[in-house]
Amino acid sequence: MILDKNSLSSAVMEAAKNIGIAIQTAPKGKGRDTLDFRIVSNKEKMEEIALKMEGISEKSGQKFFLRDANNVRESDVIILVATYIESLGLRNCGFCGKENCENKNNFPEVPCAINTVDLGIAIGSAVSRAADFRIDNRIMFSAGTAVKEMKMFDEKYKVIFAITLSASAKNIYFDRKPHTTNK
Numbered sequence: 001m002i003l004d005k006n007s008l009s010s011a012v013m014e015a016a017k018n019i020g021i022a023i024q025t026a027p028k029g030k031g032r033d034t035l036d037f038r039i040v041s042n043k044e045k046m047e048e049i050a051l052k053m054e055g056i057s058e059k060s061g062q063k064f065f066l067r068d069a070n071n072v073r074e075s076d077v078i079i080l081v082a083t084y085i086e087s088l089g090l091r092n093c094g095f096c097g098k099e100n101c102e103n104k105n106n107f108p109e110v111p112c113a114i115n116t117v118d119l120g121i122a123i124g125s126a127v128s129r130a131a132d133f134r135i136d137n138r139i140m141f142s143a144g145t146a147v148k149e150m151k152m153f154d155e156k157y158k159v160i161f162a163i164t165l166s167a168s169a170k171n172i173y174f175d176r177k178p179h180t181t182n183k
Contacts (some may be wrong), residue, residue, distance in 0.1 A: 001025050006048050007168040008168075009075070009076040009077070009167070011167065012041075012076040012077050012135055012166070012167050013039070013041045013076070013077055015130070016039045016041070016077045016079055016165060017039065017125050018129060019079060019129045019130055019133075019165075020037055020039060020079065020126075020131070021129075022082055022122075022125040022126050022128070022129040022159065023035065023037045023073075023079070023122045023123075023125060024037075024089045024149040025124050025125075026118070026121050026124075026126075027118075027120055027121060028087050028121075028126070028127040029089070029090075029114035029115070029117065029118055029119045030088050030089070030114075031181065032088060034083045034084050034086065034088075034112075034115045034124070035081065035083050035118060035119060035122055036081075036082050036083075036119060036153060036154075036157060037079060037080060037081045037082070038079070038080040038152065038153070039077060039078075039079050039080075040077065040078040040079075040080065041076070041078075041139040042051065043075045046072055046073060046075065046078060047073065048096075048148065048150065049072050049078070049143055049146050049147060049162075050069040050072040051069075051074045051149075052146035052149060052150055053065045053066070053068060053069035053142055053143060053145075053146045054066060054069050056142070056145060056146060056149070057069070061143075065142045065145075065146075066140060068115075068140050068142040068143060069142075071138060071164055071172060071173060072138070072140075072143055072162075072164060072174045073091070074166065074168075075164040075166050075172070076165055076166050076167060077161040077163060077164075077165040078143065078162050078163070078164050078165070079162070079165065080143075080144065080147050080152065080153070080160060080161075080162050080163075081087040081119060081122055081123055081126065081144075081160070081162075081163065082119075082144075082147075082153045082156070082157035082159065082160040082161075083115045083116065083118060083119040083154040083157065083159050084107075084115065084157050084158060084159075085110070085111035085112050085116070085159060086115065086156070087101040087104050087105050087112045087114060088112055088115070089099055089101050089115050090114065090131070090164065093113070093114065095113030095114065095117075096110055096111065096112055096113045098110065107149075109158075110158060111158065115159070116159060116183060119159060119161070123161055123163065124172050126163055127139065127163060130163070130165060130181075135165050135166070135167055135172075136166045136167065136168070136171040136172065136173055137163055137164060137165050137166070137173070138163070138164045138165060138173040139161055139162070139163055140163070141161060141162065142162075143159040143161075143162030143164065144159075144160035144162050145160070147160050147162065148160045
């Protein structure tokens with residue numbers, strides 16, 4: 001078998017599976033798994049995400065969604081990482097701003113801080129593993145927002161981020177230019 005630089009996308013997909021292991025095995029509060037992840041390499045699905053991001057930019061006026069949409073299109077693979085925001089049942093941590101989990105449960109849209117911290121730890125593990133493979137990557141709130149609107153996860157997953165991966169001669173996420181329009 002002979003591989004050349006045009007075959008790198010399939011190698012990035014294989015690495016993404018290993019990165020998924022880092023997400024799955026990341027430590028979690030009370031040992032409770034509130035995370036899920038998806039690996040997207042299908043260019044048509046990536047284009048759908050990019051189009052949704054452009055629509056969000058148009059509605060919100062947030063131009064970074066346009067810039068990030070271009071990066072989504074240029075990426076080899078996207079890893080989507082999500083958590084739900086259900087209370088872990090700790091007695092009085094108060095990190096969510098409520099005095100205890102019982103009170104937090106009266107506010108179902110308020111995230112449990114521990115779930116969100118677990119998500120951050122998993123994302124950190126994932127990008128660390130990507131770095132081990134020397135794969136360029138970027139964590140994107142914007143793409144996660146689009147994925148949430150697209151309902152690519154069960155409704156219980158309220159916080160979603162994307163990790164875009166690219167193996168190219170130049171890091172496509174480094175010298176990103178703000179997107180401008182002629183409007």
